[in-house]
Amino acid sequence: MTKENLSAERLKFIKPSAIRRMIDLSAGMKDVIHLEQGEPDFITPEHILEAAKKAMDEGYTHYTQTQGLLELREAVSEKLSRENGIDVDPKTEVVIVSGTQETMAITALAFLNPGDRALVLDPYYPAYFEDTLIAGAVPVPVPLDEEEGYRVDQEELEKRVDSRTKLIWMCSPSNPTGHVFTKQDLETIVEVAKKHDLLIFSDEIYEKLIYDDAKHISIGSLPGAEERTITVNGFSKAYAMTGWRIGYVAAKGALAKEINKLHYYMVLCPSSVAQKAALAALTGPQDCVEKMRQEYDRRRKAVLKELDKIPEISYVRPKGAFYVFPDFSKLERDDETLAKELLNKTHVCTAPGSGFGEGGGGHLRISYSAPYDQVITGISRIVESLEEK
Numbered sequence: 001m002t003k004e005n006l007s008a009e010r011l012k013f014i015k016p017s018a019i020r021r022m023i024d025l026s027a028g029m030k031d032v033i034h035l036e037q038g039e040p041d042f043i044t045p046e047h048i049l050e051a052a053k054k055a056m057d058e059g060y061t062h063y064t065q066t067q068g069l070l071e072l073r074e075a076v077s078e079k080l081s082r083e084n085g086i087d088v089d090p091k092t093e094v095v096i097v098s099g100t101q102e103t104m105a106i107t108a109l110a111f112l113n114p115g116d117r118a119l120v121l122d123p124y125y126p127a128y129f130e131d132t133l134i135a136g137a138v139p140v141p142v143p144l145d146e147e148e149g150y151r152v153d154q155e156e157l158e159k160r161v162d163s164r165t166k167l168i169w170m171c172s173p174s175n176p177t178g179h180v181f182t183k184q185d186l187e188t189i190v191e192v193a194k195k196h197d198l199l200i201f202s203d204e205i206y207e208k209l210i211y212d213d214a215k216h217i218s219i220g221s222l223p224g225a226e227e228r229t230i231t232v233n234g235f236s237k238a239y240a241m242t243g244w245r246i247g248y249v250a251a252k253g254a255l256a257k258e259i260n261k262l263h264y265y266m267v268l269c270p271s272s273v274a275q276k277a278a279l280a281a282l283t284g285p286q287d288c289v290e291k292m293r294q295e296y297d298r299r300r301k302a303v304l305k306e307l308d309k310i311p312e313i314s315y316v317r318p319k320g321a322f323y324v325f326p327d328f329s330k331l332e333r334d335d336e337t338l339a340k341e342l343l344n345k346t347h348v349c350t351a352p353g354s355g356f357g358e359g360g361g362g363h364l365r366i367s368y369s370a371p372y373d374q375v376i377t378g379i380s381r382i383v384e385s386l387e388e389k
C-alpha cells in the first residue's frame with residue numbers, strides 16, 4: 001500500500017492553494033517581491049504586544065473556556081452592537097476562534113450534510129469552496145458580473161437554488177477583488193436567503209480597510225437577516241495580527257451553540273495570550289488601524305495608477321481590503337502562465353486568479369499589503385514587462 005492509498009476519499013477533491021504553489025515556485029529565487037499574500041507588513045501595534053506580555057506575566061497560560069474569555073466576548077458583543085448593528089448575547093452567541101479560517105471548516109461541518117449545496121459568490125475566497133467539499137457538500141459558484149461592477153443579481157442567485165441548498169458564502173470587502181458590496185446587493189442576498197430559508201456566512205475580516213466612498217455594512221444587521229447570519233471577523237488584517245490566530249464568530253442562539261460544539265473538538269479553546277491581545281485590540285486606541293488603512297490606501301492608489309498605463313488591463317476599482325484583481329486576459333488568457341512568466345522574468349510573485357474561482361480566469365490577484373517601496377517596484381516591473389508584450 002502506498003501512502004496515497006491511505007488518504008481519505010475527500011482529499012481527492014481538495015485543491016492545494018494557488019498562492020502556496022506560487023510561493024513554492026519562488027523558493028530559492030533571489031530578490032523576489034511578494035505580492036501574492038495578504039500579509040500586513042506592519043508589526044502588531046505596541047499596546048497590543050504589551051497586553052500579551054502582561055497576560056503571560058500574570059499567568060494567562062492555561063486553557064480558557066471553549067467559547068473564549070467572557071471579557072473578550074463582551075467586548076466583541078459591544079463592538080458588534082456599536083459598529084455593526086448586530087446584537088448578540090456574549091454569554092451564548094459569541095465564540096472566539098483560532099483565526100477566522102477556523103470558522104469556515106466549522107460552519108461547513110456544522111450545517112452542511114453530504115449532498116447539500118452551498119452558493120459561493122464567484123470570485124471567492126478559496127476556503128469557502130474547499131470546506132464545502134470537505135463536508136461532502138456541493139459548492140455552487142454564482143458568477144458575479146465584472147462588467148456590472150460585481151453587482152449581485154437575484155436571478156443568478158435564485159436559478160442555482162434547489163431544495164438541497166442550505167448556505168450562501170460571502171465576503172465583503174472581498175478577497176480577492178477588493179469589492180465592497182452595496183446595501184442593495186446585501187438586501188438581494190437577504191431576500192433570496194429568506195425566501196429559500198438559507199443561512200448566510202458573512203466574512204467581514206476586511207471591514208476596517210475601506211476606501212473612497214465605500215461603506216461597510218454588516219449583512220446580519222439587515223431586516224430578516226439576523227436569525228440566519230453567521231458573522232465572522234478577526235484581528236489578522238485590521239490589527240496586523242495574522243500570527244496570533246485569533247478571530248470570532250457571532251450568530252443567534254442555536255447556530256452559535258452548534259458552532260461551539262465543533263469548535264471544542266477542533267481546537268479545545270483559542271490561545272489564552274492571543275485572547276488577551278485581542279481584548280486590547282478591541283478596547284484600546286483605534287488610531288493604529290486608521291494609520292495602517294491610510295498607508296494601504298496610498299499603496300492602492302499608486303498600484304492603480306501604474307495599472308492604468310496599460311489600456312488592455314481592466315479592473316473593478318477596489319474599495320476595500322488590500323487587493324486589486326485586474327483582468328489581463330487581453331494580454332494573456334491563462335493566468336497561471338502569466339503568473340509564472342512574471343515570476344520568472346521580473347521576480348514578482350502574484351496569485352493566479354483562477355485559484356479564486358472561474359470568474360478569476362485571466363486575472364491576477366495583486367496584494368498591496370507589502371511595504372510601499374516593494375509594492376511600487378513590483379507593480380512597475382509587472383507593467384514594464386507587460387508593455388513589451
Ligand SMILES: Cc1ncc(COP(=O)(O)O)c(C=O)c1O
Nearest residue numbers: 038099100101125175234236247
Ligand atoms: C476573506 C478572508 N477570510 C479569512 C481569512 C483568514 O483570516 P484569519 O487570519 O483570521 O484566519 C483570510 C486571510 O487571508 C481572508 O482573506
